[in-house]
Amino acid sequence: MSQIIKENVKQEVFDLYDDYAHNRLDRRGFLEKLSLYAVGGLTVPALMSFLMPDYKGNVQITADDPRLKSGYINYDSPKGGKTIKALLSKPIDAKKKLGGIIVVHENRGLNPYIEDVARRAALAGFVSLAPDALTPLGGYPGNDDEGRTLQSKRDQKEMQEDFIAAYEYLKKHPDCNGKVGVVGFCYGGGIANMMAVRVPDLAAAVPFYGSQPAAEDVPKIKAPLMLHYASLDTRITEGWPAYEAGLKANGKKYQAFIYEGANHGFHNDTTPRYDKTAAELAWKRTIDFFSQTLA
Incomplete structure (x- = not known):
C-alpha cells in the first residue's frame, strides 16, 4: 500500500512534510495544506500515516545484537x-x-x-x-x-x-x-x-x-x-x-x-x-x- 501511495504522491507533499518536520509549519497548517493533495482515493489520514516514521519495522541492527x-x-x-x-x-x-x-x-x-x-x-x-x-x-x-x-x-x-x-x-x-x-x-x-x-x-x-x-x-x-x-x-x-x-x-x-x-x-x-x-x-x-x- 505504501508503495502505491508513494507512486502517487507529488514532490510538494514531501516538501510540506519537510516544513512540518523543521517547525516551519505547525500541525494544523500541515494538515490543511496536506488536504489539497488528498485526491484520487488518497485521504489525509492515509497520507499522514505514509509520511510518519515507522521505527518498529525498520531496524537494521537490533539493540541486543550479539556482535x-x-x-x-x-x-x-x-x-x-x-x-x-x-x-x-x-x-x-x-x-x-x-x-x-x-x-x-x-x-x-x-x-x-x-x-x-x-x-x-x-x-x-x-x-x-x-x-x-x-x-x-x-x-x-x-x-x-x-x-x-x-x-x-x-x-x-x-x-x-x-x-x-x-x-x-x-x-x-x-x-x-x-x-x-x-x-x-x-x-x-x-x-x-x-x-x-x-x-x-x-x-x-x-x-x-x-x-x-x-x-x-x-x-x-x-x-x-x-x-x-x-x-x-x-x-x-x-x-x-x-x-x-x-x-x-x-x-x-x-x-x-x-x-x-x-x-x-x-x-x-x-x-x-x-x-x-x-x-x-x-x-x-x-x-x-x-x-x-x-x-
Whole structure:
C-alpha cells in the first residue's frame, strides 16, 4: 500500500512534510495544506500515516545484537551538575582500541533510527557514541512530534556544548584510540559542521544534509570533510556553492556528493523519503572515509 501511495504522491507533499518536520509549519497548517493533495482515493489520514516514521519495522541492527556491546552511559554536561545520556556501542570482539564516532541526531532527540545508525557504525569497526540532547528535559519522549517540541525548548548553544563534551568523553574513553570523528543528520549535520569549526583536533566530519557554517568560520576548519546532499533538498543544498567556495579558497580537504532525485532525509530508512540506493552508497562512502581518517 505504501508503495502505491508513494507512486502517487507529488514532490510538494514531501516538501510540506519537510516544513512540518523543521517547525516551519505547525500541525494544523500541515494538515490543511496536506488536504489539497488528498485526491484520487488518497485521504489525509492515509497520507499522514505514509509520511510518519515507522521505527518498529525498520531496524537494521537490533539493540541486543550479539556482535555488539551496546548500552547507555551518562557523561558530564558543561552545564554544571547535569549529565547527558548517550548510547555507547562497540564490536564485542574488538582486540584493540578503535576510532571513535559521535553520531548526532536530528531535531527530535535520540530516536530509534539514530540509535540504529550508531550500532551500524560500531558494527563497522568503531566505538560510537550517540548523545541525546533532550536529556535535560527528560530525554527522547518516544515520538518525534513531542521530540521536536522538546528540542526547540533547549538552548542552542548549550546543546552545541553538550555535543562537544561528547567528543571529549569519547576521545578519552579506554576503548578509543583518541581519533574521533562525527556524523550527523539534518540538525546533526549542522552540528557536524559546527564541530569541524570549533574542535581543532576533530579527525573527520560527515554532515548529511546539514546547514553550513558562516563564511567567516570556514578558515577555522581543520578536519577533513565528507558532505552528503540531496538534489531535491533545495533548502539546504542551495547553501553548498558558497560553502564550497570557502573551502576551496582556504585549502580545506573535503569531498562532496549530491544525490540526484533524493530528498532531505534520504538516509533515514524509517520514512518514505528514504532512498535505498543513495543511502547505501552514502553510508559506504562514510565508513570508508572514517576507516581512512580514524585509524
